[in-house]
Amino acid sequence: MLNLVLFGPPGAGKGTQSQKLIEKHGLIHLSTGDLLRGEISQGTALGLEAKKLMDEGKLVPDEVVIGMISHKLDANKDAKGFIFDGFPRTVAQAEALDKLLETKKAPILGMVALEVNDDELEHRLLLRGKDSGRPDDANPEVIRKRIKEYNDKTAPVAGFYKSQHKFKSINGIGSIHEIFDAINDVVSNY
Numbered sequence: 687m688l689n690l691v692l693f694g695p696p697g698a699g700k701g702t703q704s705q706k707l708i709e710k711h712g713l714i715h716l717s718t719g720d721l722l723r724g725e726i727s728q729g730t731a732l733g734l735e736a737k738k739l740m741d742e743g744k745l746v747p748d749e750v751v752i753g754m755i756s757h758k759l760d761a762n763k764d765a766k767g768f769i770f771d772g773f774p775r776t777v778a779q780a781e782a783l784d785k786l787l788e789t790k791k792a793p794i795l796g797m798v799a800l801e802v803n804d805d806e807l808e809h810r811l812l813l814r815g816k817d818s819g820r821p822d823d824a825n826p827e828v829i830r831k832r833i834k835e836y837n838d839k840t841a842p843v844a845g846f847y848k849s850q851h852k853f854k855s856i857n858g859i860g861s862i863h864e865i866f867d868a869i870n871d872v873v874s875n876y
């Protein structure tokens with residue numbers, strides 16, 4: 687099973703590259719951001735709780751996102767593999783994911799991290815905010831809060847995968863094509 691974590695700060699291009707990876711390799715895309723936005727658009731209780739946090743640039747509680755991922759793994763038992771996009775975002779989420787995959791005997795093969803500097807992230811997210819309708823993209827203050835949350839809570843997740851010798855970092859600045867080729871060079875070794 688080809689299970690891959692695509693990692694990086696908000697706006698690094700995880701969603702963009704995930705889309706291309708699932709097309710090429712026939713994998714299932716599990717984006718916790720997309721799943722949460724789905725709950726918000728359906729107006730569920732979970733969505734209402736998540737919206738408040740997301741609009742402020744904060745992370746949603748671990749148990750909420752772990753529950754969503756667990757449900758999706760169970761619903762896709764015959765998958766060739768999964769691209770985890772925006773998950774795990776805390777070390778607790780990474781530990782929970784290992785446990786969930788252990789029961790399926792299909793561990794994470796690797797994490798690919800997209801490296802992009804803060805100025806470029808802010809520029810990309812503000813640009814997307816002009817027409818995405820995402821409140822968390824429209825406001826520079828919220829974007830900076832998201833980057834701070836990433837540095838405080840998410841960046842340590844890289845260490846978790848480094849200690850398992852599964853971490854690979856690539857330059858996330860360049861054309862979408864160039865970055866996709868660099869990711870595929872890594873994936874072809876799995």
Ligand code: B4P
Binds near residue numbers: 743751774775858
């Ligand atoms: P996410 O939906 O995961 O979104 P993201 O980090 O903003 O974006 P991504 O890196 O996927 O960027 P994209 O490809 O779209 O998270 C949103 C919120 O949900 C979080 O803040 C949090 O509140 C909550 N959440 C989600 N998962 C969670 C979890 N596990 N635990 C707790 N809370 C969670 O690219 C961005 C832009 O850049 C696009 O406009 C794209 O076109 C552009 N772009 C992409 N590649 C480019 C390139 N090479 N050059 C120029 N522009 C490029």
